[in-house]
Amino acid sequence: MSRLLAGWDGLDPALRWLLRINLIALTTATTLLAAAYFMGFRHTAVEIDLAVMAVSIVVMLVTPPLCRRWGAPAAITGLTGSALLFAVGGTWATPNLSPLTALLTMVPLLVGFPYLSQRWIGALMVVAVIGSAGVAALGEYRRVGNVEDVWWVNALVIACSLPTGVVIVVHLVRDAYVRLRAQADELAGSRTRIVEVADAARRSLERDLHDGAQQHLLAMSVTIERARKELQAGRADGAGALLEQLAADNRDVLLELRELARGIYPPLLTERGLVAAVQSTARRSAVPVTLDVAQVERHSQQVEAAAYFCILEAMTNAVKHSGADELLVVLRGRPHLSFTVSDSGRGFDPESVTRGGLVGMAARIEAVGGRLHLHTAPGQGTRLVGEFPPLDAPG
Template identity: 80%
Template sequence: MRSPLSGWDGLDPALRWMLRINLIALTTATLLLGAAYLLGFKHTAVEIDLAVMVVSLVLMLVTPPLCRRYGAPAAISGLTLSSLLFAVGGTWATPNLSPLTALLTMVPLLVGFPYLSPRWTRALMVVAVVGSASVVALGEWRRLTALNDLWWVNALVVACSLPAGVAVVIYLVRDAYLRLREKSEQLAESRTRIVEVADAARRSIERDLHDGAQQRLLAMSVTIERARKELQAGRQEGASVLLGQLAADNREVLLELRELARGIFPPLLTERGLVAALQSTARRSIVPVTLDVADVADVPRPSRQVEAAAYFCILEALTNAAKHSGATEVLITVRGLPHLRFSVSDNGRGFDRRLADVGGLLGMEARVAAAGGTLELETALGRGTTLRGEFPPAAV
């Protein structure tokens, strides 16, 4: 049975984690206040706060199905509505909560900043500024007319609500710090990887030229010399045969150079996009390939960097499957919603990652990371190999 929160699975792991923390905190606060109400602490302010929490919780639970199609914007929109409702309702019922509720109006901006477009970010900035100012003004206005004489009403609501809100802010700051530290470490590693990957690519091109086109061109020069000698000796028939062989060799060299050029950067990728380039690659593959594409035509074409990263990772995985895995079938899936992601699965023998050369994988990871995406490899001896990559909306 599918989990009610499975719609969040396609989101960035850090965003998914923050949404779950917010949901847990909101649920905990709702249960605590509901338990207090059932135990006899009944008051209008408690009832209003409890109703606001329940509706805010429902708004959060509505977002997972929408995220399957709209991605991060749907999740952040639900979080914004939930936070604003909690802020206004909580401040109306309990003006003492205004410092906390003003802070909560800024949470959607802080959570969504890495995942949204500049237009969405500007809109959330307006929400944070206007929302926090409005909540504070509402709290001061209500404080004069709705401050409860019963001390336990304010104490109870604050005790149930404040820890949950503080927990969300603490985890948000912690996540931002960890993300910044991780990015700094990745930047330092990527500098070394870029040099290593570039050197490996140059060596690969040199090896392909030396073992392929260069050897064929040397053989063609020998054939030309033999044909010249045949013509000098008056043996027209022998020269004709050699010239025919030379023409065939020339065609093979041209074909090999075209394949090498496609490997460097296929023109079809630039002209018609990722799907067209993959269709061409699948047709030329030694191993039978099933290409499963969905939703790509429904979204704007991603940047050239993202397309190139996805294409070359898929190409590398397909080449490895043909050369090393003994696979008889490869499945390539590409999805455009809620954001661009792909997978390459083969039914080959798999491998032990601890014993494998990680140079190719490091190159793919560096290329995907440079485009703002993530890469994941699943493999085991006798169980095939699956490579998955995804690019959040900010990268695309």
């Protein structure tokens, strides 16, 4: 079963968990109703409900392969189809289920809010309104024709199906509450991290200017003074040599300032996007970099900046500390933007190092709705993975 549902592995953990809960609840209800049927509780309504539940399960099982390409929209589309099928079929067979089935038409909307764009949410709102009204009307229409049904049919179907809907709704409410608390805690922590990251960035910029361009400019001041003295003494050859040295030093300073500006925000990132900026960085790396890119589109400036600077810092850390002789950078655009920076170097124990850089990278990614994962251990290399929301999902 885990292999069959492997396509859900790339989804947000909370969404994956809700999909599994829905599938388990639906399968349990189907199993209970099937057991009752084979024990002798045979009726057309029970048969219809069994068929509808079985097809709903099949619809859910079709979504994992689609999620590998389209992510959350594919999963929630499958959930919508399954819920509508169960709602219409269950109401037709057992009109007394209409309160439950009307509620189930709203489940995809509740599940999809954190993961879909406004256009998707609008469509699911229409489905919820029309679906619930239609199911309620169908229930009343069928109830008139089924007044002579034996009582145990409705009782049996409701007893098997109602807990399924209740379990799903309870888990939705619980997930919303847990998510809200987690976001509140994360917001409180992110305020501190943002201040820390900003202070660290300012200190780093000050250190780079002091150790680099400032020292070169001081040296150039000394060279200018020496050249002036050579000219005053009438030694034109000596002054000329010093001026040549001054010109070379000036080119070095300009190059260093250009590199520093590129580190603050590279123009290439704005003009041509993430892939071009990473390719340029990889070409300048002191360690050979293998770049693997597939289906990467343009994203917002904030997302591209977060991805670029995390990749840049991961590469810099690997060059400085890993001892690896090659780096692998993987960029993927489907089902959502993600990157992986890995090396086969010496690795490290995450608990025994200062996590300032990791905190900064995590803060950058979390600020645009993404997540950062670190996989490393002494002697096993390092792999840093960043994942961002889908292109059309809310940030």
